[in-house]
Amino acid sequence: MHLVHEELERQKVECAQKEEILQKREDDLRDKDLKLQESLIGFSRFLQENAVKKKRAEKKSADEIKSRLEKEQEIIQLEEALLKLKLHRSATLANLDRLMMYQKYLESVVEKATQYHEINDLMIRHATLDASRQDLKEHLAMCTEHNDELRAEFQNYKKSTANEIMTLNNEVSMTKQFVEQKKLETSQLQLQIDQMLQMAAARTLARSQICMAAENLFFRIDQVSVISRPLQDNPIKNLDMVSDFVTDLNYIQKLYKGTYGRNPTPKGG
Template identity: 45%
Template sequence: MEASQFFSHIQKARLIPHSLVLEHVSPATRLLEKRRQMFEVQEALDLQKLEFAKKEEVLKRREEGLKRKDIELQESLIRFSKFLQESDSKRSRALKKAADERKACEEKEKEVDQLLHLVEDLRTQKEEAQAVLKSNIKYQHYLESVLEVTPECHEINDLIARHATLEASNQDLKEQQRQAGESTEQVRAELRAFTKSKTDEVLHLNTSIAALKKQLEALEQEAYALEAKKDQQLQAATQKTLTHGQVCMSTDNLFSRCRQKSSVARGDEKSPLRQLDIIGNFISDLEAMKDLPHPGHKVAAVS
């Protein structure tokens, strides 16, 4: 009997009322019945423990068997993994070797192509050199003919060296001519610049002279105006001086006549203003004397 069935049976037994089981027994009998039930329960528990122990033993043996099988399986997996790793390593080495050989073949093919191109280029250069040699052989014949009529040169190289010397001299002369032309052009440019500078300077000076002439004309006109004004002022001053002299002479003449006609003794006055005051006083006295009631009195009038 399993544990679940046992506990289910016990629970069902507990559901039966005590009045139905031990309804007509004494308390001692009831106690014995309780003990008997407890003994039965204890026996059932012991039996269940034995069954559990047996099952546990069986499970332990199964677990140990599974552990052994698991260990064997792990060892098999390890061996298989090592086999796979070795296979992968061999495969990788084989693939790498094949790739290296393929790369080496490609490099060799490229090298062969380059060599073929080089051979083709050399063949082309050879053909071009042969064509140049064929076209220049006439110059060699010409140099040999020139060498026959040139006693100072004994070999073609002497002619070539002589030609190189003359060519260098010609280049030097051309360079000197070019430098002389550049110098001449530079001198011409400097002359043009100098001429332009002096022309500009002359134009500037002419402009300055024209401006100065205008200033001189303006100053001359101003001087003429000042001279005319000065003449006018001088004439006015002369006229004033003449008028002043005439007034002074007239005043002095009148003053002298007043002194002669007046019965009042007066000193010799030189100031025209003072003389005019005296003349005015004399005339005032004459006017006052005319108004006096003395018809028989004679007063000498100033003629």
């Protein structure tokens, strides 16, 4: 029992030692973990700072590249401007050389001319003449435009007049056709009238002949008739009298031949 107790004590001591060792290891591990966390935090901060520095460096590099490109573009533009200025300078010098000839010419003109004392007077006169020329040019343009308008108006009037003349010619032609038609109708009507007049004349002649014949018959009958009758203006009545006489004469002849019986009664005298 004593041995068991000692063994238990020994095991307790060993357990306590082991616990102490484990506790120490745990403390060491905790310290290492804290140090590791601090190290990680520091490394993370270092990475963040490096990322910020990298972004700043990249931005600075991009800005420097952009600035370099802008400067290069500006240099190109300045070189082009310089080239243009050199060309302009060359052209200006050439123009100056050319104008110097005019300057010398104007000076010689001023020296020889009496009405111009300075080149400025000559230039003013030239400006006046040029302005007059410009005014005349504008006036010529206005006259030309007005002439074109008049020509166009004349062409339109000519065209409208031609159309009107064509219309009038058509109307005249139609009127001539109408007149010819009316002349033809008039000729036909005149022919009909002539025929009617001829027929009327023939009828009048026949009537006159009939009237004369009726009067002759009336006078001849009146000479042989025992009944005296006056001559009528109407030939029909005279012919009626002649008809009555002829009827009576026929009746008398038939009476004598015995056609109507023994005691016939005559119609007229």
